[in-house]
Amino acid sequence: xxxxxxxxxxxxxxxxxxxxxxxxxxxxxxxxxxxxxxxxxxxxxxxxxxxxxxxxxxxxxxxxxxxxxxxxxxxxxxxxxxxxxxxxxxxxxxxxxxxxxxxxxxxxxxxxxxxxxxxxxxxxxxxxxxxxxxxxxxxxxxxxxxxxxxxxxxxxxxxxxxxxxxxxxxxxxxxxxxxxxxxxxxxxxxxxxxxxxxxxxxxxxxxxxxxxxxxxxxxxxxxxxxxxxxxxxxxxxxxxxxxxxxxxxxxxxxxxxxxxxxxxxxxxxxxxxxxxxxxxxxxxxxxxxxxxxxxxxxxxxxxxxxxxxxxxxxxxxxxxxxxxxxxxxxxxxxxxxxxxxxxxxxxxxxxxxxxxxxxxxxxxxxxxxxxxxxxxxxxxxxxxxxxxxxxxxxxxxxxxxxxxxxxxxxxxxxxxxxxxxxxxxxxx
Numbered sequence: 001x002x003x004x005x006x007x008x009x010x011x012x013x014x015x016x017x018x019x020x021x022x023x024x025x026x027x028x029x030x031x032x033x034x035x036x037x038x039x040x041x042x043x044x045x046x047x048x049x050x051x052x053x054x055x056x057x058x059x060x061x062x063x064x065x066x067x068x069x070x071x072x073x074x075x076x077x078x079x080x081x082x083x084x085x086x087x088x089x090x091x092x093x094x095x096x097x098x099x100x101x102x103x104x105x106x107x108x109x110x111x112x113x114x115x116x117x118x119x120x121x122x123x124x125x126x127x128x129x130x131x132x133x134x135x136x137x138x139x140x141x142x143x144x145x146x147x148x149x150x151x152x153x154x155x156x157x158x159x160x161x162x163x164x165x166x167x168x169x170x171x172x173x174x175x176x177x178x179x180x181x182x183x184x185x186x187x188x189x190x191x192x193x194x195x196x197x198x199x200x201x202x203x204x205x206x207x208x209x210x211x212x213x214x215x216x217x218x219x220x221x222x223x224x225x226x227x228x229x230x231x232x233x234x235x236x237x238x239x240x241x242x243x244x245x246x247x248x249x250x251x252x253x254x255x256x257x258x259x260x261x262x263x264x265x266x267x268x269x270x271x272x273x274x275x276x277x278x279x280x281x282x283x284x285x286x287x288x289x290x291x292x293x294x295x296x297x298x299x300x301x302x303x304x305x306x307x308x309x310x311x312x313x314x315x316x317x318x319x320x321x322x323x324x325x326x327x328x329x330x331x332x333x334x335x336x337x338x339x340x341x342x343x344x345x346x347x348x349x350x351x352x353x354x355x356x357x358x359x360x361x362x363x364x365x366x367x368x369x370x371x372x373x374x375x376x377x378x379x380x381x382x383x384x385x386x387x388x389x390x391x392x393x394x395x396x397x398x399x400x401x402x403x404x405x406x407x408x409x410x411x412x413x414x415x416x417x418x419x420x421x422x423x424x425x426x427x428x
Contacts (some may be wrong), residue, residue, distance in 0.1 A: 001039035006104060007161065009120065009197075012082075014421050016168035017020065019053065029146060033251070036282040038111035041351075044389060051056045057371040058261065064364070066170065069102075069104065069349050070132070070313070071104045071345075071348060071349060072104070072105045072127070072130045072132050072133065072134065073095055073098075073099055073104060073105065073106045073107070073131065073133045073134075073135065074106070074107045074108065074109060074126035074131035074133070074134045074135070075091060075092055075106075075108045075109070075134070075136075075137070075321065075347070076105075076109045076110075076122045076123055076126065076134065076135075076136055077092070077108065077109070077137070077299060078114075078119070078137060078138040078140040078141065079109065079114040079138075079140060080134075080265060080292055080293070081110055082108060082110075082206065082337040084265075084266075084292045084293050085295075085319050086291075086292045086293065086295075086312065086313045087137055087138060087161075087292060087295060087313055087337065087419065088137055088138075088292075088311060088316065089193060089339060090314045090337045090338060091135060091137040091160060092108055092137050093336055093338075094174065094180055094337060094340055094341040094342060095108070095135055095345070096108075096265065097199075098341060098342055098345050098346075101125075102345075102349060102388055104349075105130070106107065106350070107126065107129060107131065108354065109122040109123075109125055109126055110122070110399030114140075114171075114334045116140075116144065117353070119140065119143070119144050119170040120143070120147055120148060122143055122378055123136075123144055123152075124148075127152050127155055131155065131352045132154065132155050132156065133155070133156045133158065133228055133348060134155060134156070134157050134158070135158045135160070135341065136157060136158065136160065137157045137160045137164070137253070137337070138160065138161050138162070138169065139161055139162055139163070139166045140168065140180060140292075140296040141162055141227070142159075142162050142166035142167050142170045142400075143158055143170040144157075144159075145157065145159050145162055145166075145167055145170075145189050145194060145196065146167060146170045146171045146188055146189050147418055148192050149189060149190040149191075149193050150189070150190040152193075153190065153192070153193055154193075155193060155241075156193055156195075156348060156353060156357075157193060157194045157412075158195050158211060158341075158344050158345075158356075159194060159195065159196040159197075159325050160197060160199075160337060160341075161197070161199065161230055161339060162360075163180070163196070163198045163229070163360065164180040164196075164199070164228070164360050165178070165180040165272045165369065165416075167180075167182045167188055167196070168185055168188060168190055169186070169341025170188070171183075171189065173401070183330070187357075190385045191357070191358035192357055192358060193337055194358070195344060195356035195357060195358075195359055195361075195409055196359070196360040196361070197359075197361045197362070197363070198230070198362050198376060198408065199230070199231070199236040199335040199336070199359070199362070199363050199364065199374060200362060200363065200364030200365070200374070200375055201230050201231075201233040201237060201333070201375065202236060202237030202240070202265035202334035202337060202364060202407050202408070202409050203234040203236070203364050203375045203400065204234070204237070204286070204329075204334055204335060204370040204375035204376060204377065204405055205233065205234040205235065205237030205238040205240075205241065205290075205333050205421070206237040206241035206244075206328075206400075207237065207239065207241060207333065207375075207376070207377050207393070207396065207397070207400075208238055208242050208288060208310050208331055208332075208333040208377065208408045209237070209239065209240065209242035209243075209245070209288070210241035210242070210245045210396060211241075211245075211330070211331055211377065211388050212241075212245075212286055212288075212310065212330060212331075213241075213242050213245035213246050213249070213255060214245045214249070214348055214384065214387055214392065215226050215384075215385040215387060215388045215399070216287045217281070217285045217308070217329070217330075218251070218254050218255045218256070218285065218338070218388060218407060219253070219255075219256050219258075219259040219283055219284050219285050219289070220242055220256070220257050220258070220261070220280050220284065220285065220287070220288070221257070221259070221260075221275075221284045221286070221287035221298075222235045222238055222239070222257065222259045222287070222288045222290065223260060223261070223262060223271070223275065223287050223288070223290065223291075223294060223297070223394055224244065224262065224287045224291050224294075224297050225259070225261065225262055225263075225264060225265040225290065225292055225294045225297075226261065226262075226263060226265060226291065226292050227261045227263075227289015227426060229289055229411060231290055232411040233411055234257065234288070234312065234333060235247065235288075235290060236408070236410075236411055236414065236415050237250060237333075237407055238288050238290075238333070238419060239257055239259070239415050239421055240407055240412050240415050240417075240420060241308060241407075241412065242255060242257055242417075243255075243415070243417040243418055244405075245421050246418065246419050252419050253419040255419040255420075256419065256420045256421075256422075257281065257417075257420065257422070258278055258418060258420040258424070259414075259421055259422060259424065260274065260423070260425065260426065260427060261291075261425070261426045261427070262291065262294050262297070262426070262427050262428060263428030264294070264428060265291045265292030265293060265294055265424040266293040266294055266296070267293055267295070267296035267297030267298070267300070268296050269299065270427060270428065271294065271428075272296075272297040272300050272301055274297075275287065275298050275300070275301030275302070276301045276304070277298050278301070279301045279302055279304070279305045279307040280301070280305055280348065284307070286307065286308035286309065286310060286330055287302065287307070287308075287309055287310070287325060288309075288310040288312070288333070289309055289310065289311065289312065290312045290333070291312070295309065295311065295312070295316065295320065299320050299323070299324040300324065302325075302328055303324045303325050303328065307328075308328060308329070308330050309324075309329055309330070310329070310331055310332065310333065310335050311329055311331070311332030311333070312329050312332060312334075312424050313332075313333075313334060313335060313337065314332065314334055314338075315334060315380075315381055316331045316332045316380040317331075317332060317381040318381075321330075325331075327383075329381070330376045330383050330387070331381070331382040331383065331388070332377065332378055332382075332384070333375075333377065334376055334377065334382070334411075335374060335375050335379060336362075336363065336366055336373070336374040336375070336376075339374060340363065344356060358418075363375075364376075364399045365397070365400060366400040367401065368397060368402065370393065370397045371402075373397070375398070377393060379393075379396065395396040
């Protein structure tokens with residue numbers, strides 16, 4: 001990926017994540033997304049599409065404008081919806097904003113069930129609707145990457161958070177060894193019209209854990225969604241950051257981590273009850289809520305005892321603080337979904353798809369300047385303290401970029417630590 005694009009795009013688009021998660025709706029209360037197969041929201045911003053767009057609370061561009069290209073963009077949600085205040089919403093709002101700015105048609109599709117078949121059916125529907133660029137957010141689209149690009153060689157597929165391992169697992173099927181190095185991933189999908197990327201979540205997880213301990217928190221929690229690689233990388237990075245900061249401060253014996261996954265990407269009464277126990281009985285001070293709408297359970301429990309929460313994927317401070325109490329969000333472990341969407345769509349528009357086709361990139365640090373990276377903490381909303389300032393954060397990022405500080409991406413087992421870590425497995 002071209003670095004000249006990164007510096008310009010990342011700074012602006014990380015800010016967009018704020019808006020992307022600005023809705024005050026719970027993950028289950030989607031007031032805008034359509035349900036049912038063969039239903040979709042169309043945001044057609046081209047003059048030609050203004051008359052036949054099936055708009056649902058959207059606006060079209062001025063009819064005197066003409067599209068800058070023949071691009072027709074679609075996005076398909078995974079198992080969530082566009083008000084999940086996390087992965088789907090950030091991707092949706094980034095695509096929608098880019099399309100409106102560039103006067104290009106955009107449609108999103110919500111599958112009628114959480115299945116590979118339903119997601120593939122939504123892609124079929126998108127292509128039938130004229131889409132020639134389809135954005136797929138999340139590892140759940142691995143089966144679609146295996147099946148769909150070969151059917152539609154003239155369509156460009158942008159698969160966010162889909163790894164070689166995800167593709168191999170779906171392509172190989174029964175007998176897969178769970179080691180992608182054992183396979184040639186290109187044997188299992190049509191790479192010519194696909195770009196895939198993943199993010200080094202362990203790095204922003206590390207930053208969040210390190211910042212929390214340096215800021216004075218000693219009893220910390222991690223609440224993951226489902227135990228999938230991206231969630232685990234966030235969690236294990238978080239644990240490593242906690243351990244590093246505690247060791248530097250000489251307080252490892254005083255720091256403790258509770259670790260659990262909810263088994264789903266949304267909060268509910270059972271998960272809130274578990275968080276009530278953490279905050280109310282175990283005296284956990286701050287929980288890193290990592291997995292779509294599951295943060296609602298952590299925030300509900302935290303609000304009862306003046307507890308703290310760490311957000312994920314985008315800057316969740318406006319949402320969490322806005323609904324559950326000002327000052328609740330310590331920071332957010334972010335990854336550059338908006339930056340990726342903007343840079344890839346811009347290059348497709350400019351005829352540079354060749355920079356992406358066939359690649360599976362792992363995006364992380366590209367600069368010692370935090371704002372230019374694909375993984376970072378939000379500078380404007382992080383609760384800096386006397387013991388961990390913005391300058392301290394910048395120094396940490398510089399050390400990570402130079403290799404002075406290293407973070408393991410190994411998720412085969414919980415990292416070895418000096419601090420006490422209790423892993424409860426999964427609530428469901």
